[in-house]
Structures are given as structure tokens and as C-alpha cells.
Amino acid sequence: MLSYLGNWYKTRFSDPQAITLLLILVGLGLTLYFGASLLAPLLIALVLAFLLEWPVQQMTRIGLNRTAGASIVLLVFFSAMFIILLVLVPSIWKQGVSLLTDLPNMLDKGMLALQEFSAQYPQFVSAEQLDQLFVQLKRLLDTQHIFDFGKQLLGFSASLLVLMVYAILVPLLVFFFLKDKQILVQGSKRFFPSNRALASSVWSEMEQQIFNYIRGKVIEIVIIGVVSYIFFAVMGLRYSALLGVLTGLSVLIPYVGATLVTLPIALVAFFQWGVSPEFGYLLLGYGIIQALDGNLLVPILFSDAVDLHPVIIIAAVLVFGGLWGVWGVFFAIPLASLVKAVINAWPVNQGQETSVTSG
Known part of the structure; x- marks a missing residue:
């Protein structure tokens, strides 16, 4: 058994390139696993920069440098996002509050429909099962609990520090990722093994x-x-x-x-x-x-x-x-x-x- 495992290891891991690839993957995986919450603004900026790289490249093809291209693309992108959020968020918030308010009435109407179904087809849904379901749904959809959770979620999402970090750092990071892409890529190579x-x-x-x-x-x-x-x-x-x-x-x-x-x-x-x-x-x-x-x-x-x-x-x-x-x-x-x-x-x-x- 040990001989077989040793031969398998030599077969799969005898190439130094494979060991380098494995170390890089493990290092990146551990970094993301343990530091994802801290690196969230950086990850969001990387995703946006990856998404906006194509229009920046098109700007450079028509004669603009990367700084001007990145500035124009970011201005258009974040302006569009701001307008969409300004129009969409109030409507979604209003409808979400309305939905939470209507949940008790919806629950009552649903229970009446289930009671009618149970009366017509007791072999599928018994009265005891219906009562248990009613108690569980009442507990789950209790209005006070829902609003308490909503207040906690609102308080967390509206944290001034979090908003400042995301609203200021993310656009800046995206801009520098786009503007200095080649410099950052070349500089990051020093942190990886040469045999890569x-x-x-x-x-x-x-x-x-x-x-x-x-x-x-x-x-x-x-x-x-x-x-x-x-x-x-x-x-x-x-x-x-x-x-x-x-x-x-x-x-x-x-x-x-x-x-x-x-x-x-x-x-x-x-x-x-x-x-x-x-x-x-x-x-x-x-x-x-x-x-x-x-x-x-x-x-x-x-x-x-x-x-x-x-x-x-x-x-x-x-x-x-x-x-x-x-x-x-x-x-x-x-x-x-x-x-x-x-x-x-x-x-x-x-x-x-x-x-x-x-x-």
C-alpha cells in the first residue's frame, strides 16, 4: 500500500511546475477563506475592474491613454449605477415594507384556502397537520420578529463606516486597477514562485x-x-x-x-x-x-x-x-x-x- 501511494505521488507530483501550481492555489484559497470579509472591497473592485477592462481597451484603441479611458468609463458606469439606484431602491424599499405589512393578511388567506382543501380532501391534509402548520407559520412570519430583523439588517447595512469604505475605496481601487493594470500585474509577480x-x-x-x-x-x-x-x-x-x-x-x-x-x-x-x-x-x-x-x-x-x-x-x-x-x-x-x-x-x-x- 505504501509503495503504491509512493508511486502515485511520484507520478502526480514529480513535476516542479505542478508543485508550484498547487502552492499558488492553496495560498490563494486560504487567503480568500480567512480574509474574504476584510478583502471584500478589494474583491468587489477586482470584479468591477475585470468587467470594465473591455471598454477601457476600446478607449485606448481610439487613441486615448489608459488614464483618460479609465476615467471616462468609470464616470459613465458609476453615474449610470447612481441613477439606477436612485430610481430603483426607493420603489423596492416601499414594496418590501408593503409586503411585510401584508404578510399577516396573506397568511390568513392562505390558511383559509388550506382549510377548504382539508375539508374537501382530508386524506391528503388532516386538521391536526393544518394546526401544526399554522403554528409554525405564525412563529416564522411573526410581524414583530420580521420588523426586528429588518431593523437589525438596516442598521448593519446603513453603518456609516461601511458605506464610506465601499463608496470611496471601491471606485478608487477600480480606477487604479484599470489605470495601472500592467504595473500591478508585473509587481504582483514577485510574490509568486519563478517556476510558474x-x-x-x-x-x-x-x-x-x-x-x-x-x-x-x-x-x-x-x-x-x-x-x-x-x-x-x-x-x-x-x-x-x-x-x-x-x-x-x-x-x-x-x-x-x-x-x-x-x-x-x-x-x-x-x-x-x-x-x-x-x-x-x-x-x-x-x-x-x-x-x-x-x-x-x-x-x-x-x-x-x-x-x-x-x-x-x-x-x-x-x-x-x-x-x-x-x-x-x-x-x-x-x-x-x-x-x-x-x-x-x-x-x-x-x-x-x-x-x-x-x-
Whole structure:
């Protein structure tokens, strides 16, 4: 057994390039795992810089230097974000408060519908089960608890220090990442081993995929969110802006996100219209949006960025989401692609492999 393990180790880890790649991956993984909260502004700035690199490159092609190009791109980007937030956030906040206020009435209406169903089909839902469900839902959706949680969340998100850090540091970091990209890349190389050809090869393969993924995911969020909001508004669904934003953000979690956001949409539609043609039309239209997203939009946006089986994608969401929370969920597919690229590029000593197989 020990001989077999020794031969396997020589087969897989005899190349110094492989050891260098492994050390780099382990070092970056540990840094992110233990320092993700502290490095959050830096990570956000890196993602934005990665996303805005393409328009900066287009600016340099028409004759502007990187400083001018980065300044123009950042000014346009953050101005657009400010206008969107100025219009969107008040509406979402108002609808969120309204939804919290209406939850008790929704709960009562839902319980009445369940009682009618239980009276007609007692073999499926008994009165005892209904009472237990009612108690659990009351405890879960207690208005006071919800507002207490909302106050805590608001107090945390409105922290002056956090807002100042993100509002000042993130734009500055993005600007310097874009302006001094080459200088920063060259300077960072001193912190990595010199024997890093394999790591450079893996990064060259992953760089375009990560860019395509980030760009595609942002486009997908915007398209699905806007289309869903327009559809909900045309149907006259209450809380259309809030549910449209939730639908757009749901694409961050592949496969699972669409399932999770379907429940609040269906519940709001049911409490508003009951079992009616409008309720059916809404679910049909929402299903069409999700089908077009999965079968048309995703293949177009991620044809070069995602080449993974759905089981691997779901497993990656669970693993990396458990390790790094929202960031892990967002980057689950690129991280899974990175693991795949490392496995494919990992050198193997053919002679050792032959000897192990023959042994």
C-alpha cells in the first residue's frame, strides 16, 4: 500500500511546475477563506475592474491613454449605477415594507384556502397537520420578529463606516486597477514562485472564461430582471419591482435560484387573484421567461464560459457557496472551471504511471 501511494505521488507530483501550481492555489484559497470579509472591497473592485477592462481597451484603441479611458468609463458606469439606484431602491424599499405589512393578511388567506382543501380532501391534509402548520407559520412570519430583523439588517447595512469604505475605496481601487493594470500585474509577480509556467498556462486558459462569465452573468441579471418586471407590471402583479429584482438576482444561483424565487411569485399571485385565469397566465409567462433564459439566453452568453455538467455546477454552488457565501455562489462556475482546467493541465509522469499500472 505504501509503495503504491509512493508511486502515485511520484507520478502526480514529480513535476516542479505542478508543485508550484498547487502552492499558488492553496495560498490563494486560504487567503480568500480567512480574509474574504476584510478583502471584500478589494474583491468587489477586482470584479468591477475585470468587467470594465473591455471598454477601457476600446478607449485606448481610439487613441486615448489608459488614464483618460479609465476615467471616462468609470464616470459613465458609476453615474449610470447612481441613477439606477436612485430610481430603483426607493420603489423596492416601499414594496418590501408593503409586503411585510401584508404578510399577516396573506397568511390568513392562505390558511383559509388550506382549510377548504382539508375539508374537501382530508386524506391528503388532516386538521391536526393544518394546526401544526399554522403554528409554525405564525412563529416564522411573526410581524414583530420580521420588523426586528429588518431593523437589525438596516442598521448593519446603513453603518456609516461601511458605506464610506465601499463608496470611496471601491471606485478608487477600480480606477487604479484599470489605470495601472500592467504595473500591478508585473509587481504582483514577485510574490509568486519563478517556476510558474504551468500556472500561467492555466490562467491564460481561464482569464477569457472568467471575463465572459462575469460579463454574461451581469447581462443575464439585467435582461431577466427587466423582462420579468415588465411582464409583472403589465399583468398588474403587486410588488412587481421587488419580484423583478428577485427574479434577476435568482440567476446568480444556477438551477436552484429559479426554483426558490418561483415560490414568492406564485404566493403573491395566488393571494392577489386566487385560482383564476390571471394566476395561470402569470405562471405560464414566468415559465416561458425561465425557459427562454435556460435554453436561449444562457447558451448565447455562456457558450465559451461554461462547459460543465449540471451536476458539477450544482455541486460547485453548494461547496463554494458554503465556503465563501455569496461570493462563492457567484464564482461557483468559474471556480469549477478552474478545477477542471487544473486537472486537464496537471502533468503526469508517463513512465511512473506505466510502472504503477503494471505493478
